[in-house]
Amino acid sequence: xxxxxxxxxxxxxxxxxxxxxxxxxxxxxxxxxxxxxxxxxxxxxxxxxxxxxxxxxxxxxxxxxxxxxxxxxxxxxxxxxxxxxxxxxxxxxxxxxxxxxxxxxxxxxxxxxxxxxxxxxxxxxxxxxxxxxxxxxxxxxxxxxxxxxxxxxxxxxxxxxxxxxxxxxxxxxxxxxxxxxxxxxxxxxxxxxxxxxxxxxxxxxxxxxxxxxxxxxxxxxxxxxxxxxxxxxxxxxxxxxxxxxxxxxxxxxxxxxxxxxxxxxxxxxxxxxxxxxxxxxxxxxxxxxxxxxxxxxxxxxxxxxxxxxxxxxxx
Amino acid sequence: xxxxxxxxxxxxxxxxxxxxxxxxxxxxxxxxxxxxxxxxxxxxxxxxxxxxxxxxxxxxxxxxxxxxxxxxxxxxxxxxxxxxxxxxxxxxxxxxxxxxxxxxxxxxxxxxxxxxxxxxxxxxxxxxxxxxxxxxxxxxxxxxxxxxxxxxxxxxxxxxxxxxxxxxxxxxxxxxxxxxxxxxxxxxxxxxxxxxxxxxxxxxxxxxxxxxxxxxxxxxxxxxxxxxxxxxxxxxxxxxxxxxxxxxxxxxxxxxxxxxxxxxxxxxxxxxxxxxxxxxxxxxxxxxxxxxxxxxxxxxxxxxxxxxxxxxxxxxxxxxxxxxxxxxxxxxxxxxxxxxxxxxxxxxxxxxxxxxxxxxxxxxxxxxxxxxxxxxxxxxxxxxxxxxxxxxxxxxxxxxxxxxxxxxxxxxxxxxxxxxxxxxxxxxxxxxxxxxxxxxxxxxxxxxxxxxxxxxxxxxxxxxxxxxxxxxxxxxxxxxxxxxxxxxxxxxxxxxxxxxxxxxxxxxxxxxxxxxxxxxxxxxxxxxxxxxxxxxxx
Numbered sequence: 001x002x003x004x005x006x007x008x009x010x011x012x013x014x015x016x017x018x019x020x021x022x023x024x025x026x027x028x029x030x031x032x033x034x035x036x037x038x039x040x041x042x043x044x045x046x047x048x049x050x051x052x053x054x055x056x057x058x059x060x061x062x063x064x065x066x067x068x069x070x071x072x073x074x075x076x077x078x079x080x081x082x083x084x085x086x087x088x089x090x091x092x093x094x095x096x097x098x099x100x101x102x103x104x105x106x107x108x109x110x111x112x113x114x115x116x117x118x119x120x121x122x123x124x125x126x127x128x129x130x131x132x133x134x135x136x137x138x139x140x141x142x143x144x145x146x147x148x149x150x151x152x153x154x155x156x157x158x159x160x161x162x163x164x165x166x167x168x169x170x171x172x173x174x175x176x177x178x179x180x181x182x183x184x185x186x187x188x189x190x191x192x193x194x195x196x197x198x199x200x201x202x203x204x205x206x207x208x209x210x211x212x213x214x215x216x217x218x219x220x221x222x223x224x225x226x227x228x229x230x231x232x233x234x235x236x237x238x239x240x241x242x243x244x245x246x247x248x249x250x251x252x253x254x255x256x257x258x259x260x261x262x263x264x265x266x267x268x269x270x271x272x273x274x275x276x277x278x279x280x281x282x283x284x285x286x287x288x289x290x291x292x293x294x295x296x297x298x299x300x301x302x303x304x305x306x307x308x309x310x311x312x313x314x315x
Numbered sequence: 316x317x318x319x320x321x322x323x324x325x326x327x328x329x330x331x332x333x334x335x336x337x338x339x340x341x342x343x344x345x346x347x348x349x350x351x352x353x354x355x356x357x358x359x360x361x362x363x364x365x366x367x368x369x370x371x372x373x374x375x376x377x378x379x380x381x382x383x384x385x386x387x388x389x390x391x392x393x394x395x396x397x398x399x400x401x402x403x404x405x406x407x408x409x410x411x412x413x414x415x416x417x418x419x420x421x422x423x424x425x426x427x428x429x430x431x432x433x434x435x436x437x438x439x440x441x442x443x444x445x446x447x448x449x450x451x452x453x454x455x456x457x458x459x460x461x462x463x464x465x466x467x468x469x470x471x472x473x474x475x476x477x478x479x480x481x482x483x484x485x486x487x488x489x490x491x492x493x494x495x496x497x498x499x500x501x502x503x504x505x506x507x508x509x510x511x512x513x514x515x516x517x518x519x520x521x522x523x524x525x526x527x528x529x530x531x532x533x534x535x536x537x538x539x540x541x542x543x544x545x546x547x548x549x550x551x552x553x554x555x556x557x558x559x560x561x562x563x564x565x566x567x568x569x570x571x572x573x574x575x576x577x578x579x580x581x582x583x584x585x586x587x588x589x590x591x592x593x594x595x596x597x598x599x600x601x602x603x604x605x606x607x608x609x610x611x612x613x614x615x616x617x618x619x620x621x622x623x624x625x626x627x628x629x630x631x632x633x634x635x636x637x638x639x640x641x642x643x644x645x646x647x648x649x650x651x652x653x654x655x656x657x658x659x660x661x662x663x664x665x666x667x668x669x670x671x672x673x674x675x676x677x678x679x680x681x682x683x684x685x686x687x688x689x690x691x692x693x694x695x696x697x698x699x700x701x702x703x704x705x706x707x708x709x710x711x712x713x714x715x716x717x718x719x720x721x722x723x724x725x726x727x728x729x730x731x732x733x734x735x736x737x738x739x740x741x742x743x744x745x746x747x748x749x750x751x752x753x754x755x756x757x758x759x760x761x762x763x764x765x766x767x768x769x770x771x772x773x774x775x776x777x778x779x780x781x782x783x784x785x786x787x788x789x790x791x792x793x794x795x796x797x798x799x800x801x802x803x804x805x806x807x808x809x810x811x812x813x814x815x816x817x818x819x820x821x822x823x824x825x826x827x828x829x830x831x832x833x834x835x836x837x838x839x840x841x842x843x844x845x846x847x848x849x850x851x852x853x
């Protein structure tokens with residue numbers, strides 16, 4: 001287990017390095033001069049040159065890359081061109097919203113999907129299976145912004161249970177913060193849960209046809225015990241894979257929902273940075289996401305090994 | 316009064332009748348053998364007793380077990396019986412255990428569920444049970460996972476699960492079919508002793524008359540969902556009053572007629588294997604130490620003369636399939652040489668091997684898995700023709716296929732059909748047709764009849780003998796089944812731990828084995844005549 005983890009960690013770091021080269025080069029060839037963006041169209045050539053020197057843009061490419069990577073390693077992501085504040089502060093502020101949102105959505109989606117998938121698989125071919133899977137199909141098909149607006153209309157405007165949008169900040173109290181994130185999390189979780197439920201169902205169906213399920217039943221275990229104790233753990237591998245992919249998406253792919261609920265999340269930060277050519281912010285966020293995806297994949301691998309003892313010795 | 320009394324049990328699955336008016340009874344402490352070919356309904360009968368029938372199945376009639384009608388019993392009552400009074404052992408030990416739970420959990424689970432024992436007590440009982448089935452604590456702690464055990468060891472765990480609560484009736488459905496003969500003998504012995512010690516009744520399901528003759532006091536013979544004959548094992552199998560019983564018994568000891576090859580003049584060697592070694596790397600357990608490789612084939616040398624038939628027998632894992640793969644040039648030896656028709660194979664490129672490939676063909680064990688279900692027979696059988704130097708025209712191709720099909724006793728019209736339209740035996744004929752279409756000098760057959768029912772297997776063995784006589788093709792039969800070796804080979808090689816330990820004329824090796832591994836193999840092989848003699852003596 002330990003050498004296996006060490007190997008994974010090393011590959012992860014190499015991937016991160018490769019990603020940094022790609023991210024840096026791509027943004028390097030894009031047009032747009034950060035100094036001009038900061039100073040505006042009417043800036044004098046002298047002022048531009050002075051700023052370029054101050055930002056280090058006049059250095060050769062390799063030197064700037066090394067400088068940037070060294071900065072990343074020490075937590076110095078540079079200074080935003082548009083906000084003139086450290087990138088790391090901008091990101092930290094947004095992660096404080098996006099990370100809890102993603103975790104909440106993932107938890108909701110898992111809590112809905114696993115029981116639904118197991119239930120549908122255990123009643124394969126019956127009316128309840130067909131209905132549940134039909135609902136899941138609808139869940140996949142509904143655009144989440146539409147569902148989000150529906151939620152706002154019912155729970156925020158109609159019932160006035162939660163705020164319709166915005167984020168008060170965690171310093172206003174955890175409950176306040178969670179209340180603001182509840183509707184966005186639900187609207188993010190719904191399509192994810194629908195997909196996950198379908199994956200769970202088909203993985204369960206496959207497992208339920210295995211010989212060891214028959215062995216478990218021959219022991220006298222009732223159907224429920226067979227489902228939860230013997231089948232589910234064997235069906236977890238594909239479910240974990242999908243959950244890993246979903247988490248990466250939930251962290252940064254939520255710009256539409258952030259816009260619907262006026263949430264200051266990572267998605268909106270990237271969007272603004274791109275449209276304002278604030279490349280250093282884009283670079284920072286992209287690197288953070290790459291690191292997250294690598295970390296989540298490692299976590300998923302560890303979960304595989306926990307779920308299936310055969311994977312502990314393999315590879 | 317009998318423990319199990321099945322009366323007029325009929326069963327259909329989605330409207331298709333599977334069982335018709337089955338009646339069968341087992342007394343307390345009695346061993347009943349249930350014999351039949353595939354599709355005879357023997358497994359469905361067992362599943363009906365266990366209440367584990369598929370969803371669409373409808374059963375009528377009665378199954379009285381210890382005063383309870385199992386056909387009418389609700390699921391909750393069945394759950395209380397299963398694993399407590401009714402235990403079952405299945406055919407395929409490799410997949411019968413849950414891969415993510417330890418063997419201790421899996422044995423203890425049933426004990427906890429039925430007796431309400433706490434975890435520690437259940438584990439103590441599980442420990443004792445595993446010890447009884449031959450898995451002592453020192454080598455097999457409760458924390459082992461199934462993938463850390465071999466097939467025979469896993470079957471012992473399955474038996475421990477089934478017998479943990481001393482069931483009144485144990486059902487064993489082909490418990491040894493997936494194991495080699497030596498393991499089979501061990502597992503049968505284990506079942507016998509458990510049944511005797513705990514006073515269990517045993518319903519032993521098998522396709523193998525010799526196994527049942529060895530184990531069971533009474534026998535029931537089924538075919539197409541009906542009981543053909545039932546009675547005392549010795550009487551039934553020696554008198555063979557029922558025509559189907561006679562047919563089964565004769566087929567299972569069938570020896571094809573082979574015109575004696577004009578043996579004296581020794582034909583030129585077709586295949587020369589010299590000092591062949593095959594090593595496999597072993598996965599490193601530590602980061603920087605490289606473990607010694609596993610030697611699957613260890614300095615094997617032999618010659619196969621043209622037109623002769625040779626058996627390579629041995630237990631599973633002895634290296635016989637690895638050796639066969641190297642002979643077929645599907646794998647390369649680590650050291651040593653393999654010459655086919657006088658030319659070395661081991662260092663040839665894939666292109667240079669082509670002319671040799673057409674002279675050596677292969678027949679696999681599973682006639683179901685070795686065909687692409689979406690291709691017609693014509694295409695399947697014609698596949699090896701691409702090995703010819705000249706591409707045959709479509710007309711020539713069809714002609715070759717038609718000829719190959721008639722050689723194996725099928726009709727040329729069959730080439731328009733798909734594999735699923737044929738029975739298992741016919742499919743094995745198709746794979747033989749595919750093997751002979753290039754007129755090879757050598758056919759390597761890997762357990763070619765072990766997936767077939769006895770009567771079909773007799774026919775396929777006849778076909779092999781006939782093709783050998785007519786086409787002069789040499790055979791290398793890879794098998795753990797000595798009846799195949801006895802039926803159609805001139806010579807037998809016994810392989811053990813990667814080496815050929817004994818080699819000689821078939822009759823000599825099978826009747827007077829000289830080495831320990833050969834003797835173990837031959838003593839363990841079930842034999843109908845011997846078993847019936849023993850039954851008489853008992």
